[in-house]
Amino acid sequence: MSDFETLLFDDSRDHVEVTLNRSDTKNAIDAQMIDELHRVCAILERTPQIMILTGGADGVFAGGADIAQLRDRNRDDGLAGINVTLFERIRALPLPTVAAIDGYALGGGAELSYACDVRLATPRTVFGQPEPGLGIIAGAGATFRLVRLLGESVAKQVLLAGEWLDADQALRFGLVQSVVDPTELVAAARGVAEKMGRSSQLALRMTKLAVDAGEGAHPQIELAIQAMLFEDDEKIARMTDFLDRRAARSAR
Template sequence: MGYRTLDVQEGEGRVTVRLDRPEQRNAIDLDMVRDLHAVCEDLERNPRVMILTGGTDGVFAAGADIRQLLERRTDDALAGINLRIFQRIRELPMPTVAAIDGHALGGGAELAYACDLRIATDRAVFGQPEAALGIIAGAGATWRLPRLVGESLAKEMLLTGRRLNAAEAHRFGLVTAVVPPEELPARANALVDRMLRNGPLALRLSKLAVDAPEGAHPALELVAQAVLFESEDKRERMTAFLDGRRR
C-alpha cells in the first residue's frame, strides 16, 4: 500500500520502516501517525520484526509537528494521538528495533523508546525539550525513560532539557550499540538476523513476558513455557541440538 510519510521495505522475516518527511526533519504529524497505524495493522495480521529508522542522513525524528501541537486542545491531549500509536508499536507481536541516526527529540525520542531495542550512530542525540514549550513529554517518556536510564537521569532530561549524545546513551543503557552512520543498516539487520535464528513463538512470548506488569509473574512464564513445551518448533530445535552433540 502507499504511504505518504513512510518508506516501507519488505525483507526476509522483517519490515524496514523509514520515516520520510525530510523537509520537516521527520517531525511526527497526523499523516505519519495514520501511516504508522497502517503499518501496525499489517504487522499484527502478519507478524514480522520491524526496523524503524530515519535513514542515515543525520536525523531520526525532530519531534512532534509543532505547528499541529500549537493547535491542539484538551480533547486532543486526552485522545493520546501520539501516545496510542507508540503504545501500539510497543505491543506489536514481534520485536522492534529503532535504528537512530542523528537527532531523536521529543516525540521522536519517545518513538524510539517505544521500540524493544535501539542502536544508534555516533552522531545520535536524545532529548526531551517539551517543558521548554510549556507541555510535558506526554507520549511515553515519563514512564519509559526512567525504566531505560534510571529515575534521576530521566528527571534531569525531562526537567532541564538535558540531551544525551550517543556515547552517553550507550553508557546509560538507552542504546545497545553505537556505530558509524554507514554501518547502521547492516548492524540493524544483523541484530534482526540473530533474533530470527530463534523460535518465532519463543520470541513473541519472551517479549510478552518482559513487557508484562509485575503482577503477571511468574504465572505468565509458567503458561508461556507450557505452550512452548508442546510446540513442534521446540521438539525440532531440541532434537537437532541433541543430534548435533551426538555427532
C-alpha cells in the same frame, strides 16, 4: 507499498523495514505519519514480523512532533493521546522492533524510539525531551518509559533538567545496544533483526509478552508460557537438532 507518503515501507526481507520519510521537516511526526504508522501496525499485527524503524534522513531520526499541528491541539486532543496511543501500539507489536537512530531523536521522535524494543545509534545520535520549553510535557511515553529504561535519576535529568543524552551516554546507560558508523547503521540493525529471526518466532513473541507484562503477572505468566512452549513441535525439533549436533561433535 507505494501508497505511503510519509514512510518508506520495505517487506522484501524476512523482516520489515520502515523509514520515516519527511526529510524536509526533519521527519517531524505529523497526523499523516501517525496514520501511516498505524497502518504499519495493522499489517504487523495481522502478519507478525520483526520491524526495523529508521529515520533515513542523514543526521536526523525524528525532530519531534510537528509543532504547527501540536500548537492547534486542544484539551480533547490531549486526552485522546494521539501520539502515545500509536507508540503504545508499536510497543505492543507481537514481534520485536529495532530502532536505528542516526542523529537527532528529540521530543516525540525520542519517544518513538523508546517504544521500540532495541535501539542502535551512531556517534552523532542525541536524545532529548525539550517539551517543557514549549509549555507541555513529554506526553507520549517518556515520563514512564525513560524511568524504566534509565532509572528515575537519569530520567529526571532528561525530563526536568533538559539534559540531552549523546551516543556515549546512551550506550553507557543502556538506552542503546551499540554505536556504529552512520554508513553501517542499517546493516547493523539488519544483523540484529536477522539474529532474532533465527530464533523460534513463537518463543520470541512469548518472551516479549513476558518481559512487557506488569510486575504482578510474574512468575505466573512464565509458567503458563513455558508450559505451552514445552508442547510446541518447534521446541522439540530445535532441541532434538541441538542434541544430535552435540552427539555428532562428541563422536568425532
